[in-house]
Amino acid sequence: MxxxxxxxxxxxxxxxxxxxxxxxxxxxxxxxxxxxxxxxxxxxxxxxxxxxxxxxxxxxxxxxxxxxxxFKFRGAFNRLSMIPDDDRHRGVVAVSSGNHGAAVALAGRILGIAVTVHIPEDAPVAKRRLIEEAGAEIRTFPAGTGDRESGARAQVAETGATFVHPFEDxxxxxxxxxxxxxxxxxxxxxxxxxxxxxxxxxxxxxxxxxxxxxxxxxxxxxxxxxxxxxxxxxxxxxxxxxxxxxxxxxxxxxxxxxxxxxxxxxxxxxxxxxxxxxxxxxxxxxxxxxxxxxxxxxxxxxxxxxxxxxxxxxxxxxxxxxxxxxxxxxxxxxxxxxx
Structure with missing residues (x-):
């Protein structure tokens, strides 16, 4: 080249x-x-x-x-800041291998929005710890699965929470x-x-x-x-x-x-x-x-x-x-x- x-x-x-x-x-x-x-x-x-x-x-x-x-904190905080006040009580749901989840969790804590993060079972310990320290709920899915979002989408449908996609939003x-x-x-x-x-x-x-x-x-x-x-x-x-x-x-x-x-x-x-x-x-x-x-x-x-x-x-x-x-x-x- x-x-x-x-x-x-x-x-x-x-x-x-x-x-x-x-x-x-x-x-x-x-x-x-x-x-x-x-x-x-x-x-x-x-x-x-x-x-x-x-x-x-x-x-x-x-x-x-x-x-x-x-860098994920930039996008997470910008996205959560845009959630209307009337919708914030329903919470936020994210899917992540670690960094996006940690960023959404921290942004949620700052803004007073409850966060659930769906992560693979083998997510790095350091990133899982960041999510936990920010006060988010963690739910796991099998490592290596192709459909990472099904559990999160089901939770959103049930609760009306805002889904924060890691890159398409x-x-x-x-x-x-x-x-x-x-x-x-x-x-x-x-x-x-x-x-x-x-x-x-x-x-x-x-x-x-x-x-x-x-x-x-x-x-x-x-x-x-x-x-x-x-x-x-x-x-x-x-x-x-x-x-x-x-x-x-x-x-x-x-x-x-x-x-x-x-x-x-x-x-x-x-x-x-x-x-x-x-x-x-x-x-x-x-x-x-x-x-x-x-x-x-x-x-x-x-x-x-x-x-x-x-x-x-x-x-x-x-x-x-x-x-x-x-x-x-x-x-x-x-x-x-x-x-």
């Missing part, structure tokens, strides 16, 4: 049949204002070792320092997009921005923000090779459903991208790169040692992509979203690659 520096600026036709309805800038700015009383302005971190390894200026947005340990997407809105205000224009991808909500929000603020920035998604639903969907031109993935990047383990998110991302994202379990493990260790922040594997996939193919990014101003830092000490990473 040619280095990014050989590509021109974005054209009006974009990537795959034209721009597909990016989130309006006014909606992103309203979300940023709405969450500003509770969300943390997360730091930008750098490492000489990373710059040297890639041959680029690498600027990392440490969402691992966000409340509840991940427009208010959640707008909240996640504040990550890039804030990042741009901190660092200015970028040549490329790498964003972890699972259901695609973070990317849909960030790509929309950069479309409005920095249209020369090339958006690159990153996902585990064992959970490459978005890469396959891009290649097929439609949503592709994969078997329930098993990856150390548990926060990126979904069976398909969202319908809404894929519609946005196909028009705004240049490509999706995949990284192996070993590359994710090595990048997690590298980031935790060199950047001064604690990352979970899902939060380190952007670093993994840089280290996998540094020549593609050499000489560029590169942004990376470090999406989360809820590292589970009970889950061992694969041994580091031998030097």
């Amino acid at each position: 040619a280095p990014f520096s050989s590509f021109g600026r974005w054209g009006v036709d974009r990537y795959r049949g034209g721009v597909t309805d990016p989130i309006p800038l006014a909606d992103l700015e309203a979300a940023l204002l709405r969450i500003s009383t509770e969300a943390v302005v997360t730091p930008v971190v750098r490492s000489d070792a990373l710059d040297e390894a890639v041959g680029a200026e690498v600027l990392c947005k440490a969402e691992s320092e966000q409340r509840a340990g991940a 427009p208010h959640v997407m707008r909240g996640q997009g504040t990550t890039a809105l804030e990042f741009h205000g901190q660092v200015g224009p970028l040549d490329v921005l790498l964003v972890p991808m699972s259901g695609g909500g973070l990317m849909a929000g960030c790509a929309s923000a950069m479309y409005h603020l920095d249209p020369g920035c090339r958006m690159v998604g990153v996902e585990p090779a064992l959970a490459d639903d978005t890469r396959q969907s891009f290649e097929a031109g439609r949503r592709v459903f994969i078997d329930p993935p098993r990856t150390i990047a548990d926060g990126l383990a979904v069976v398909a991208p969202g319908k809404r998110t894929l519609s946005i991302n196909r028009g705004l994202v240049a490509e999706v790169r995949t990284v192996t379990e070993q590359q994710i493990s090595d990048a997690t260790r590298f980031a935790n040692a060199e950047l001064g922040v604690t990352l979970e594997p899902s939060g380190a996939v952007g670093i993994a992509a840089l280290l996998d193919d540094p020549g593609a990014f050499a000489g560029l101003r590169v942004g990376v979203i470090l999406s989360g830092g809820n590292l589970d000490p009970d889950r061992l990473l694969p041994p580091p690659t031998a030097a």
Whole structure:
């Protein structure tokens, strides 16, 4: 693949049949204002070792320092803030492998809304603990099941609670997009921005923000090779459903991208790169040692992509979203690659 520096600026036709309805800038700015009383302005971190390894200026947005340990708090708080007062007594229901649930639980506690989170039986202990500490009720479903939402949907039908989808909800997407809105205000224009991808909500929000603020920035998604639903969907031109993935990047383990998110991302994202379990493990260790922040594997996939193919990014101003830092000490990473 040619280095990014050989590509021109974005054209009006974009990537795959034209721009597909990016989130309006006014909606992103309203979300940023709405969450500003509770969300943390997360730091930008750098490492000489990373710059040297890639041959680029690498600027990392440490969402691992966000409340509840991940970017998910932005979307969760924005969504719960939009629930009408007359509906709040019915509560909120979420489905999550961990970070979304922890974020919704914390947002609910702040806003005085009861929360139930449906999680897989093998959800990371650290993330389960965050949900419990925020006072949410936990219900579990079998690990590896393809239908993660049936129990939650049944509860919503019975109680009238608000279901907060982790990536398809427009208010959640707008909240996640504040990550890039804030990042741009901190660092200015970028040549490329790498964003972890699972259901695609973070990317849909960030790509929309950069479309409005920095249209020369090339958006690159990153996902585990064992959970490459978005890469396959891009290649097929439609949503592709994969078997329930098993990856150390548990926060990126979904069976398909969202319908809404894929519609946005196909028009705004240049490509999706995949990284192996070993590359994710090595990048997690590298980031935790060199950047001064604690990352979970899902939060380190952007670093993994840089280290996998540094020549593609050499000489560029590169942004990376470090999406989360809820590292589970009970889950061992694969041994580091031998030097």
